[in-house]
Amino acid sequence: MLRNLLGATSKHDVYLMQNYSVMHWSSLLRRGKEVLNVAKPVVPTLKYPGCLAQTLSRVQISTMAVKDNLLVAGGFQGELICKYLDKPGVAFGTKITTDENAITNAVDICQSPNGVARVMTANNDALVRVFDAEKFMCLNRFCFPWSVNNTSVSPDGKLLAVLGDSAECLIADSQSGKVIGNLEGHLDYSFASAWHPDGRVLATGNQDTTCRLWDIRNLSESLSVLRGRMGAIRAIRFTSDGRFMAMAEPADFVHILDTKSDYAKAQEIDLFGEIAGISFSPDTEALFVGVADRTYGSLLEFNRKHYHHYLDSIL
Secondary structure, three states: OOOOOEEEEEEEEEEEEEOOEEEEEEEOOOOOEEEOOOOOOEOOOOOOOOOOOEEOOOOEEEEEEOEEEEEEEEEEEEEEEEOOOOOOOEEEEEEEOOOOOOOOEEEEEEOOOOOOOOEEEOOOOOEEEEEEEEOOOEEEEEEEOOOOOEEEEEEOOOEEEEOOOOOOOOEEOOOOEEEEEEEEEOOOEEEEEOOOOOEEEEEEEEEEOOOOOOOOEOOOOOOEEOOOOOOOEEEEEOOOOEEEEEEEOOOOEEEEEEEOOOOOEEEEEEEEEEEEEEEEOOOEEEEEEOOOOOOEEEEEEEEEEOOOOOHHOOO
């Protein structure tokens, strides 16, 4: 199962999937509220000539992303749903592919090189699609040799990491989709990627239970190989300041690594249940972990600990 069903927009605001609902949890108010119900028909409000929006019903959500004011979700039948969090209803919804095995494996909210927001989808039909984040028109379709499980765009918006049902990971031009680099070293299919905020390091997570780090200036071999405990690396996140990287296995284990120590210092969070997603808050103060277990389903919050060494000289 590909799982990215959780996202934090602040240290007090987390969005997570629960059955057929996307819930907003306020850690300040200790209260949850439904923001999207996909068991009922989803009727898009956006209408303009040539709009591809269509009514969807009983969508089983496979993946989710949230950034600033936009929530994007993908479905097991190739659905794409886009909702503005400050407006009622759903702005846009459609089936982006009608292939039999058309699962939307990943959605991403990213920026183009000139800073314009984009929505990107990765599907089992081997296509990556790029949509504008206002009218949700499809701007580009990039075709690859295998099912695409994950994409991530570099902080400057110029490079696109493409991972899927191949041991090889690709670096492509985000505007044209042209492949400009190959990452070789993993032994199995890849499921996760994330860029360090400085744009120089890319992390890739694989079924071979490792996360590899790549220096974008020299793609001939990986900088480092980081190992999980038991399972594939299914989710990777960096803090916005680049200080920490978290990687999650399908169940039971989340690893947090200190980038300043060259990823040598690590903390392992040992929990119980399937992991539905991980997300750092934008201010880096909190890490949220979703647990999708039928019995022990929950949202875990971990707070960053600060060591104020400068106080030692005063005391």
